[in-house]
Amino acid sequence: MKKKRIAVTVENLYITYRGVQRVSIRKYWSKLRGLPESNIVEAVKGVSFEIEEGKILGIIGRNGSGKSTMLRSITGIFSPDKGKINLHGNTVSLLSIGVGFNKSLTGYENIYLSGMLLGFSEEKIKEKEQEIIDFADIGDFIDKPVKTYSSGMYSKLAFAITAVLETDVMLIDEVLSVGDTQFKKKSYNKMKELISDDKRTVIIVSHDNNTIRELCDEVLWLHEGETKMIGKPDEVIEAYEKFMGVV
Amino acid sequence: MRLFFKNLKKYFRYAIRSAKAELKSEVADSYLNWLWWVIEPLAFMLIYTFVFTVIFHSKDEYFSVFVFIGLTCWDFFKRMLNGSVNLINRNRDIVSKVYIPKYILLLSKSFTYLFKMFISMILTVILMLCFKVPFTIYILYILIILPVLYIVSFGIGLILMHFGVFIDDLKNLTDITLKLIFYLSGVFYNINDRLHGTLKYILLRANPIAFIMSESRKVVLYSKLPSFEGLLLWFGIGLVLCVLGVHLVHKNENTYAKVI
Numbered sequence: 001m002k003k004k005r006i007a008v009t010v011e012n013l014y015i016t017y018r019g020v021q022r023v024s025i026r027k028y029w030s031k032l033r034g035l036p037e038s039n040i041v042e043a044v045k046g047v048s049f050e051i052e053e054g055k056i057l058g059i060i061g062r063n064g065s066g067k068s069t070m071l072r073s074i075t076g077i078f079s080p081d082k083g084k085i086n087l088h089g090n091t092v093s094l095l096s097i098g099v100g101f102n103k104s105l106t107g108y109e110n111i112y113l114s115g116m117l118l119g120f121s122e123e124k125i126k127e128k129e130q131e132i133i134d135f136a137d138i139g140d141f142i143d144k145p146v147k148t149y150s151s152g153m154y155s156k157l158a159f160a161i162t163a164v165l166e167t168d169v170m171l172i173d174e175v176l177s178v179g180d181t182q183f184k185k186k187s188y189n190k191m192k193e194l195i196s197d198d199k200r201t202v203i204i205v206s207h208d209n210n211t212i213r214e215l216c217d218e219v220l221w222l223h224e225g226e227t228k229m230i231g232k233p234d235e236v237i238e239a240y241e242k243f244m245g246v247v
Numbered sequence: 248m249r250l251f252f253k254n255l256k257k258y259f260r261y262a263i264r265s266a267k268a269e270l271k272s273e274v275a276d277s278y279l280n281w282l283w284w285v286i287e288p289l290a291f292m293l294i295y296t297f298v299f300t301v302i303f304h305s306k307d308e309y310f311s312v313f314v315f316i317g318l319t320c321w322d323f324f325k326r327m328l329n330g331s332v333n334l335i336n337r338n339r340d341i342v343s344k345v346y347i348p349k350y351i352l353l354l355s356k357s358f359t360y361l362f363k364m365f366i367s368m369i370l371t372v373i374l375m376l377c378f379k380v381p382f383t384i385y386i387l388y389i390l391i392i393l394p395v396l397y398i399v400s401f402g403i404g405l406i407l408m409h410f411g412v413f414i415d416d417l418k419n420l421t422d423i424t425l426k427l428i429f430y431l432s433g434v435f436y437n438i439n440d441r442l443h444g445t446l447k448y449i450l451l452r453a454n455p456i457a458f459i460m461s462e463s464r465k466v467v468l469y470s471k472l473p474s475f476e477g478l479l480l481w482f483g484i485g486l487v488l489c490v491l492g493v494h495l496v497h498k499n500e501n502t503y504a505k506v507i
Contacts, residue, residue: 017505072504076346079501099344100265104272113268116261117345145275 007053007090007169007201008074014082015044015069043069045225046083051218056195056202058216058233060209060240066225067205071171074203090168090201093118099158103147107138107157110146114161128164135190136160137183156183163190170194172204209237251493254348262351266358273359288367291318292374295435307437309468312374316467317434317460319367324400324456325425326360331404332411332418335503342504349500350493353404357397371467380468388466388473392459395482399455402488409495412503432457437464455481 017040044066051057059067072078074085075094100117101110111132115125133142136157141149149157172191195202195215206212212219212233219236221229228243229236274280292315299305299314307313331353335342338352375382411417431450433441438450438457450457458481462473 072343077343077501077504094344100341102265102268102272104275105268109268109271113265116258116264117341117347119257119345122260122264 005053005088006050007055007088008051008203009086009088010050010070010074010083011048011086012083013044013047013070013073013080013085014042015066015073015078016081017041017043043225044073044080044222047220047222047225047227048083049220049227049230051201051203053201054198055217056204056215058212058219059203059205059222060207060212060219060237061222061228062244064224065222067222068173070222071173071203071205074169074171087169091119092169092171093162093167094171094173095162101146101158104145106144107136107142107146107149108133110157111161114158115165118162118165120165125165132160132164135164135186152180152183159187163187163194166194166200168199169201169203172202172206174206209241213237248490248493250497251348251350254351255354258348258351258354262355263358265355266362269355269359270362284363284366285370288315288318288322288370299435305436307440309375309378309380312371312378312380313437313464313468314435315367315371315374316463317432319364319371320396320460320463321429321432321434321456322367323360323364323396324459325429326363327357327400327404328407328421328425330356330360331408332421334408335412349408349496349503350405353401353408357401357404361397375467381470383470385466385470385472389463391478392462392466392473395478395485396456396459398485398489399459399481402485402492405489405492405496409492409499412499412506428454428456432460434460437461452477455484 047066047070049057059070061067069078071094073080074087075092077094100114102113105113111129112122112125115128116122136142136153136159138149138153138156141153142157146154146157192215194200195204204212204216216233219231219233220227221236221240229239274283277283279286292311295314295318296311300310334352334356335349341347341352342349374380407417407421432438432454433450438447438461442450451461452458458477462478465471466473
């Protein structure tokens with residue numbers, strides 16, 4: 001068996017929300033005078049894992065167990081307080097909907113706006129433009145301002161952009177279910193196609209155990225910011241379900 | 248700093264595109280459309296001219312043009328500072344979902360303001376034609392003055408943007424400070440004539456925008472050379488502010504998403 005390339009390494013990751021909430025000047029003043037700061041939330045406490053290239057990692061756990069926080073820190077939105085995240089030079093994106101959309105502009109213009117914000121070059125988007133438009137499948141509305149869209153069309157376009165413009169590592173926070181039944185099926189299939197690409201590494205956060213079981217190669221169970229269990233999907237999910245049933 | 252230029256290169260096109268998008272959406276729904284960009288500065292110029300020639304009997308030469316040059320500089324400066332304070336907050340959507348170097352947001356914003364300033368400058372030229380202000384070669388010195396204005400505004404903007412994330416009422420503070428600076432900068436009076444002694448000296452030296460306004464008028468209206476030492480000094484200060492600001496943003500930008 002040949003040794004596979006590691007795509008993402010997370011080492012002893014700590015993320016805390018400590019006293020970084022917005023303050024008014026008055027509060028700032030009292031802080032300077034030495035009043036105690038009492039709100040420290042440790043969202044992620046010493047999590048480590050590695051994913052091989054092309055593998056799919058699922059993350060499960062209760063609400064507030066630090067799943068989304070961790071995803072966001074892997075994208076680079078948050079900085080870890082301790083520990084390391086190594087992407088080994090891969091590009092990474094968090095699959096999220098409608099980033100940087102400007103609602104007064106047409107869908108067409110927003111493809112570029114959102115795509116470039118995700119770090120793609122103008123040429124690359126031009127290349128993929130038709131594919132996005134075809135996939136979004138919203139007809140003439142592509143040339144109309146986004147604010148005239150129904151919420152379904154909005155998410156269809158937004159999903160199409162993130163799904164067609166792909167990166168090496170994809171992070172998915174809750175498998176997206178958008179649009180009407182037909183589009184849902186289409187987006188689920190597209191997602192599966194994206195995910196099962198041999199080169200693509202994926203991290204999925206979901207509360208839907210069936211999806212996780214079906215799609216993932218490995219599952220990480222986070223509990224209150226710590227790794228409770230990591231291993232094969234069936235084993236971890238079984239333990240997780242048992243645990244949730246008891247509590 | 249190297250990272251700054253690398254990012255600048257990578258996101259420059261995005262900054263331009265998003266600036267264009269913002270300008271477009273700004274006028275997309277209004278009745279008079281882009282005409283507002285012309286009407287607004289003209290209207291303010293008329294108001295100030297009316298108040299100060301009719302009520303205060305100001306007798307400066309070419310008063311309308313005088314005011315207009317002041318306003319052009321001032322508006323850019325004010326917009327930069329006002330815009331940067333809660334820039335991160337207004338872009339909450341972007342900041343909490345993707346990573347983007349945060350000064351790119353300010354850069355993009357500054358492009359929209361530059362565009363508005365550009366319109367304002369065209370209007371200045373038209374006004375100069377109307378009032379038969381003599382054009383001289385000295386006008387070209389404005390090309391040295393404007394970068395200084397930009398660098399200083401960008402530097403201050405970066406620093407304000409950073410602290411605006413953490414301090415909620417910084418906005419109120421900048422509002423008041425800007426008002427104060429506005430009246431002290433001589434948008435509608437000539438600091439050189441109205442004030443004397445140390446006060447004039449301090450106001451012109453310590454307030455970048457008063458200095459830049461006065462220099463711009465010198466070269467455009469009075470065919471004089473600008474003060475090169477002054478410009479160089481402010482350029483230096485502006486650069487230092489920018490470096491400081493970039494450093495500050497680099498070090499802290501990853502915590503922004505946690506705060507908002």
